[in-house]
Amino acid sequence: MINKMKSTITPLLALALLSMANISSACEIPEGWQEMTAETPGSQKAAIRLPSDTTLLGQPFDVELMTCVENSVSIKRVTVNATMPQHNHGMNYAPEITTISDNRYRASGMLFHMPGKWHITVEAHGANNIHRFALELSVK
Numbered sequence: 001m002i003n004k005m006k007s008t009i010t011p012l013l014a015l016a017l018l019s020m021a022n023i024s025s026a027c028e029i030p031e032g033w034q035e036m037t038a039e040t041p042g043s044q045k046a047a048i049r050l051p052s053d054t055t056l057l058g059q060p061f062d063v064e065l066m067t068c069v070e071n072s073v074s075i076k077r078v079t080v081n082a083t084m085p086q087h088n089h090g091m092n093y094a095p096e097i098t099t100i101s102d103n104r105y106r107a108s109g110m111l112f113h114m115p116g117k118w119h120i121t122v123e124a125h126g127a128n129n130i131h132r133f134a135l136e137l138s139v140k
Contacts, residue, residue, distance in 0.1 A: 027068040036122060036133035044068050046122050046133035056112050056139050060093075065105040067124045069131045079123045080107040082137075084116055112139045 029035050033047040045068040051061045067075060078097055083090040095107040112118055117138055124131040 030066075033064075033066065034135060036120075036135045039121075039132040039134050040130065042070075043124075043131040043133065044070065046124070046131070048120065048122070048135055050137075056137075057115055058111070058113060060109055060111050062106055062108045063110055064100070065107060065122055067103050067105075067122070067131065067133075069124055069126070074126045075103075075124045076127065077125045078105045079125070080110070080120070082110065082112065082118050082120045084114065085119055086117060087114070115140050 027045050029045070029047045030049075032052070033049045036046040036048055038044070038046070045066075047066045047068075049064040049066075050056070051063070063080070065078065065080065067078065069075065078099075080095050080097060081090060091111055092113055093109055093111050095109045098106045098108070100106055117136060120135045120137060122133045124133075
């Protein structure tokens with residue numbers, strides 16, 4: 001009986017370790033990306049890649065997003081918003097979100113129309129929960 005248990009546990013343990021390794025490698029933040037702060041308890045990671053070759057003020061731009069939440073396949077939609085907390089307003093336009101892969105997205109049509117501190121928020125909407133992430137950005 002013990003030998004039978006050993007032969008059952010070993011493959012299960014190997015499978016669990018393999019899946020943990022895949023989750024871990026999928027959660028690595030690529031070079032050139034900024035990790036966002038999780039605002040929802042239990043949320044894992046999200047990162048954003050901002051354009052590096054242009055000024056963000058007054059010019060439409062796209063960002064890439066990466067979410068790394070438990071069961072990322074269950075994410076139904078992702079939303080992106082940016083607000084200026086000191087002025088109590090957001091962007092004048094809503095960005096369009098397209099899915100690149102299971103956990104990667106592109107937000108097109110972002111536009112910061114004023115200089116100052118902006119608060120970018122990303123929400124990953126699952127079947128039964130929402131994961132919220134944020135990044136503070138100073139735009140000149």
